[in-house]
Amino acid sequence: MxxxxxxxxxxxxxxxxxxxxxxxxxxxxxxxxxxxxxxxxxxxxxxxxxxxxxxxxxxxxxxxxxxxxxxxxxxxxxxxxxxxxxxxxxxxxxxxxxxxxxxxxxxxxxxxxxxxxxxxxxxxxxxxxxxxxxxxxxxxxxxxDGRMVRRSTAKPGDHVFVSGSIGDAVLGLGLRNGASWSLDDKQREHLLSRYLLPRPRNALAQAVLDYASASMDVSDGLAGDLAKLCRVSKVSADIEVARVPLSDAAKVVIAQDAAQLEPALSGGDDYEILCTVPPANVDRFRVAAMAAKTAVTDIGTIAQGEGARFCRADGTTLNFKRASFSHF
Missing domain, CATH: 3.30.1330.10 (PurM-like, N-terminal domain)
Known part of the structure; x- marks a missing residue:
């Protein structure tokens, strides 16, 4: 040769x-x-x-x-x-x-x-x-030039938005690992597919660029990733757990097993967008998201202070044993 x-x-x-x-x-x-x-x-x-x-x-x-x-x-x-x-x-x-x-x-x-x-x-x-x-x-x-949306630029008074739904991937992983929740075929397939194949929200990128003050994707869990954003922005966040968007399948799982709420909020692989939006831009952001055919949900607000707080309907705070996925 x-x-x-x-x-x-x-x-x-x-x-x-x-x-x-x-x-x-x-x-x-x-x-x-x-x-x-x-x-x-x-x-x-x-x-x-x-x-x-x-x-x-x-x-x-x-x-x-x-x-x-x-x-x-x-x-x-x-x-x-x-x-x-x-x-x-x-x-x-x-x-x-x-x-x-x-x-x-x-x-x-x-x-x-x-x-x-x-x-x-x-x-x-x-x-x-x-x-x-x-x-x-x-x-x-x-x-x-100069317009990349960073994690470090959230401001007190901003609204906290997430795209799509939270927690599906970690519940899909639970199914892959043998969880036996009672789900119909459509619900089961939804959770499994969200773990297997992320749905990147590139259609929302222009709305983020035009109207968000800070942004990151949710890859290691909503609770932990929001904490990262707050830490580098030197702010705090108050989140209403009841407003966090969950799919019908995730709601069924959590209704059967309330302990699954914590991993849904802190598990990885959601690959949704987490962003903060100034009050003056909220309506325009919603309109732009609708035009992009991407669901977004306002789940809380940015404030002065430190940390991300997830509050239940009764006013108590949800304390996470593990706020996010980590390899190390």
Whole structure:
């Protein structure tokens, strides 16, 4: 064999990922790097997250869903910053036994979401791993100069909003781990799908950019992530538990097992947007969210002080044993 023959890795990249790298800056994945130029008057927003088999997904999960989850958890962060996706890089660590069928499914899921979210592939890496499958995605997006919406800029008097519904993913994980709540097929499928495939709220990004004072995505649990926002903004938050949006399926679970309220509020993988909105912008934010066909709910207010308080209807405070998911 001649020394200039393509390696097995080169063939793998060309076959499975070359067709996804449609932007000219990707150079057809034929180079060591790629290039991108942000739109005029914009700056780059950068984000990377990894998912690992046995922690973020089950080994039996469809390969297409694994790919889509890896990309979507990153897109969720871009949405919370008010950013428009520009592209992504992906690195794969693959153990022995991962075959062409798995790679075909993975590439198919990645291709579908790259098109859906208008976020093309620019490159990445593939390596052999002795451990579980690991997928690391780095996304980049754009916002107008100086306008990225940060965590650290919430102000007393702001309203606290969340998109979608909270707690579905952690309850879906409970089902995967053998929980035996009494649910109909539709409710069960809803919870399972919310764990398997996040729904990044990129349609809401422009509303966040235009009207929010601070924003982040809910990846490690509403209670813990709100506490992070409050800490860096040097404010407090008062949240009414009864106003936190729950899906019908989550309500059924909590009605059967009240202890599930705490993990619903503190578990990870929601990938909803948590943002603060000044009073003068609340109505416009609601209208923009409606135009984006994304549900948003006002769950409380920002105040002076420290910490995030979750209050029950009787005025007592819900104290969390564990406010958020943590790897360490």
């Amino acid at each position: 001649s020394s200039d023959s393509p390696s097995g890795e080169d063939k793998l990249i060309a076959r499975f990922f070359g067709p996804i790298a449609t932007d000219p800056g990707a150079l057809g994945l034929s180079d060591d790097a790629a290039f991108i130029k942000p739109p005029a008057g914009c700056e780059m927003v950068l984000k990377t997250d990894a998912i690992v088999g046995g922690i973020h997904f089950f080994t039996e999960d469809p390969a297409a869903a694994v790919a889509q989850k890896a990309l979507r958890v990153n897109l969720s962060d871009l949405a919370a910053k008010g950013a428009r996706p520009l592209g992504f890089l992906v690195s794969l660590a693959l153990p022995k036994g991962v075959d062409e069928t798995w790679l075909t499914g993975f590439a198919s899921g990645l291709r579908e979401d790259a098109a859906t979210y208008k976020c093309p592939l620019f490159g990445g890496d593939t390596v052999r791993s002795p451990g579980p499958i690991m997928v690391s995605v780095a996304t980049f997006g754009s916002v107008p």
